[in-house]
Structure formats: structure tokens, C-alpha cells
Amino acid sequence: MNNKNLLVVILIVTIIFSCKPSEEKNITVNSTAEQELIFPKGKIIANDNFVGNAWLEMLVFADSINQNSVGSVTFEPGARTNWHSHPNGQIILALEGEGYYQEKGSEKKLLRKGDVVKCPSNIPHWHGASSDTEFIQVAITSRINGSTEWLEAVTDQEYTKR
Amino acid sequence: MNNKNLLVVILIVTIIFSCKPSEEKNITVNSTAEQELIFPKGKIIANDNFVGNAWLEMLVFADSINQNSVGSVTFEPGARTNWHSHPNGQIILALEGEGYYQEKGSEKKLLRKGDVVKCPSNIPHWHGASSDTEFIQVAITSRINGSTEWLEAVTDQEYTKR
Numbered sequence: 001m002n003n004k005n006l007l008v009v010i011l012i013v014t015i016i017f018s019c020k021p022s023e024e025k026n027i028t029v030n031s032t033a034e035q036e037l038i039f040p041k042g043k044i045i046a047n048d049n050f051v052g053n054a055w056l057e058m059l060v061f062a063d064s065i066n067q068n069s070v071g072s073v074t075f076e077p078g079a080r081t082n083w084h085s086h087p088n089g090q091i092i093l094a095l096e097g098e099g100y101y102q103e104k105g106s107e108k109k110l111l112r113k114g115d116v117v118k119c120p121s122n123i124p125h126w127h128g129a130s131s132d133t134e135f136i137q138v139a140i141t142s143r144i145n146g147s148t149e150w151l152e153a154v155t156d157q158e159y160t161k162r
Numbered sequence: 163m164n165n166k167n168l169l170v171v172i173l174i175v176t177i178i179f180s181c182k183p184s185e186e187k188n189i190t191v192n193s194t195a196e197q198e199l200i201f202p203k204g205k206i207i208a209n210d211n212f213v214g215n216a217w218l219e220m221l222v223f224a225d226s227i228n229q230n231s232v233g234s235v236t237f238e239p240g241a242r243t244n245w246h247s248h249p250n251g252q253i254i255l256a257l258e259g260e261g262y263y264q265e266k267g268s269e270k271k272l273l274r275k276g277d278v279v280k281c282p283s284n285i286p287h288w289h290g291a292s293s294d295t296e297f298i299q300v301a302i303t304s305r306i307n308g309s310t311e312w313l314e315a316v317t318d319q320e321y322t323k324r
Contacts, residue, residue, distance in 0.1 A: 036198065038257055038276050059255065059278045064302055066251040066280065068230060089228040093300070095200055095219065114200050116221045118228065138255070140302055142228055 018110070023062040037136075038095060039072040049150045051159075052079025053126070062143040069143060075099060075135045080128020080151045083120075087145035092127060092137050099135030100159075101127045111135070121145070126154045199298075200257060201234040211312045213321075214241025214290070224305040231305060237261060237297045242290020249307035254279040254289060254299050261297030262287045262321075270323070273297070283307070284320075288316045290311045 007137055053076045060070040068088025072095070085102065092101065094115040100115050102108035104124040111117065111127070129135035141148070187192065204219025215238045222232040234257070258276040263279050265272035266286040271278065273289070274298065280286055291297035303310070 038255075040276070062254050062278050068253065068304060070253055070255070070278070070302065091222050091228070091230065091232055091302075093200075093232070096172050108204070110239060114202070116232070118222050121227050138300075139228060139233065140253075142230060144306075 005027070022162050032073070039138075041074050042072065046075075049082045049084065050079060050128075051082070051153050052076055054079045054081075054128075059138070062141075067142060067144045069141050070138060071141075072136065072138050075129035075137075078131050078132055078159075080154050080159060081126045083124045083126050083151035085124045085149050085151070086119060086141055087121060087147075087149070088142035089121045090119040090142070091140040092119065093134070093140070094137050096134070096136040098130040098133040099128055099137065100130060101125065102158075111137070124151055128159075131160070173180055198258075200266045202301075204234065204235050211244045211246065212241060212290075213244070214238055214316050216241045216243075216290075221300070224303075229304060230302050232249035232300060233303075234298065234300050235298075237291035239291050240293050240321075242316050243288045244322060245286045245288050247311050247313070248303055249283060249309075251283045251303035252281040252300040252304070254281065255296070255302070255324045256299050258296070258298040260292040261290055261294040261299065262292060264320075265289065270299060273299070283319075286313055288317070290321075291314070293322070 033086060039059060040057045041055045044057060045054045045056050053128070055074040057072045058069070059067065059072060060066075062069040092111070094111040094113055094117075096113055099111040100108045101111055101119075103119070109117075110130070117127075127137065197217055201221065202219045204218045205217060207216045207218050217236040219234045220231070221234060222230065224231040228238065244263070254273070256273040256275055256279075261273040262270045263273055263281075264287060265281070271279075272292070279289075
């Protein structure tokens with residue numbers, strides 16, 4: 001092999017090995033994205049208080065001293081709670097994706113990662129995912145004055161109204 | 163230029179351009195990592211209730227109806243709260259990094275992303291980052307029986323004890 005042929009071989013080997021790490025980095029990025037979820041998705045919610053599929057991972061149960069329950073809820077695109085109200089209000093922390101929050105008589109608000117909602121007591125409202133993006137939220141619910149009052153479903157007309 | 167020299171030039175140009183995107187991907191990865199933060203870091207905590215630097219972003223203030231406050235706290239490596247207790251307990255959600263939680267008389271527990279702690283009422287405890295990793299947590303504090311009672315600092319000996 002002459003010097004030039006040797007150089008060509010070295011260059012080809014260099015290309016192959018110098019570019020391999022970039023593929024590996026990509027794989028790492030993808031798996032990191034999957035691992036970004038903070039809390040487990042939990043179990044599918046099997047009651048009639050939701051439209052579409054939603055999953056609940058209970059993080060903290062209320063007890064006689066600290067009467068807050070905390071849960072992580074994942075809504076598939078288009079999924080939402082029924083209208084409901086909380087006797088002592090609720091706090092919503094938007095963790096991922098894109099969702100909506102609406103109080104009766106007000107316009108729906110877009111919720112994105114990092115948005116925080118403090119629902120007042122006894123005000124009917126609903127929350128859920130946007131029509132094309134999953135939505136993950138943490139709900140902090142004070143049970144001090146009793147449990148959630150569930151109301152009617154959010155119709156498609158209500159859900160899609162701008 | 164003969165064919166072999168041309169080939170060498172093509173190969174060198176190929177190396178330069180084929181490997182550039184991997185650098186760009188790296189930059190994207192880094193900026194994604196920065197954007198992963200859910201809540202703003204907030205302001206540095208400027209009181210004597212902490213050892214080391216910690217930052218607080220208040221998410222929800224307690225009011226007369228819903229007496230929970232919610233805040234996101236970022237501890238630099240080695241930073242921790244002083245010993246303290248809450249008259250109606252506290253809930254800690256570990257969002258990122260690696261931290262510790264310890265109740266008086268018990269061993270310290272390692273906290274990682276997704277871990278949840280329900281601190282009992284009136285039990286002295288501390289929380290903070292591990293010695294080499296930043297720690298981000300959300301604290302949900304019920305103010306219903308009054309505010310936090312702050313105690314002595316966590317000594318290095320207490321902090322490093324296994």
C-alpha cells in the first residue's frame with residue numbers, strides 16, 4: 001500500500017469512528033426524553049367523571065391532620081374532567097404538555113408546563129388536555145370541607161369554544 | 163490535482179461537515195436540559211434558615227380559604243434548610259436532582275426526581291441537596307395551624323453522617 005492509499009484508509013476509518021458518537025448521543029437524547037416524566041403515569045381512571053382517557057397516580061392521601069391529597073393526572077389529547085367544584089378549592093401545577101382550565105362563566109385558559117392555577121372554592125370548573133397534546137398536571141386538593149362535587153360532562157361544543 | 167488527491171480533499175471536507183451536526187445536536191441537548199426546568203428558579207433566599215445557597219419561587223400563597231402555600235425551592239449542592247417543623251405538616255415533591263430528607267431521630271433519606279415526602283406535624287426535620295448534585299423540590303405547606311418553626315442549623319457532621 002502506498003502512502004496515499006494508507007491515508008485514504010485512515011480517513012475512512014476516522015469518518016466511521018468520529019461520527020458514531022453523534023448517533024449514540026441521539027439515542028441518549030431520546031431515552032432522556034422518555035425519562036423526563038417525573039411521576040409514574042398511574043392507573044387509567046375508570047369512572048364517569050371524565051371524557052376521554054386520563055390516568056391518575058396518587059402521590060399523597062389526605063389524613064386527619066394534613067387534609068390535602070396530591071395526585072398526578074395525565075390526560076390524553078382531548079380528554080378532560082367533567083365540570084366539578086371543590087369545597088375548599090384546588091391547586092393545579094402544569095408539569096408537561098398543553099391543557100385547558102375553565103371556570104363557569106369565564107373563558108378557558110391555556111395551560112403549559114410551569115403554569116399554576118388556584119381554583120376558588122365551590123366554583124364549577126373543568127381541566128384537561130388540548131385537542132392535540134397530552135397534558136400532565138399535579139392536583140393539590142384540600143379535603144378540609146369535604147370532597148369534590150361532580151357535575152355534568154364538558155360537551156364538545158364547550159370544549160372547542162374559543 | 164490527480165484523482166487520489168481529489169479523493170483526499172473530498173474525504174476531509176466530508177469529515178468536517180459530517181461531524182458538525184453532532185456538535186449542533188449537543189448544543190440542542192444542553193439547551194433542552196436548561197429548558198427542562200418546570201418552574202423558574204426564583205430568588206435567592208436571603209435569611210438565616212438555610213446553610214448554603216437556595217432559591218425560592220413562590221407558586222401559590224396561602225389565603226384565608228385555601229391555607230396552603232406552594233413553592234419551588236432549588237438547593238445548590240451541599241445547601242440545606244435548618245432543622246424546622248410545621249404545625250400542620252408539609253408535602254415535598256422531588257422534581258430534579260438528588261437531595262436528602264431527615265426527621266430528628268431517624269436516618270436521612272435520599273430523594274430523587276419523583277420521590278414524595280409527607281412530613282408529619284411538629285416533627286423537626288431538614289431537607290436539601292446532596293453534596294454534589296443540585297436538588298429541586300416543590301413544598302406544599304399547610305398554614306392552617308400557623309407558620310414554620312425554625313430551629314438550629316444542620317451541622318456538617320449531621321449533614322454528612324451516613
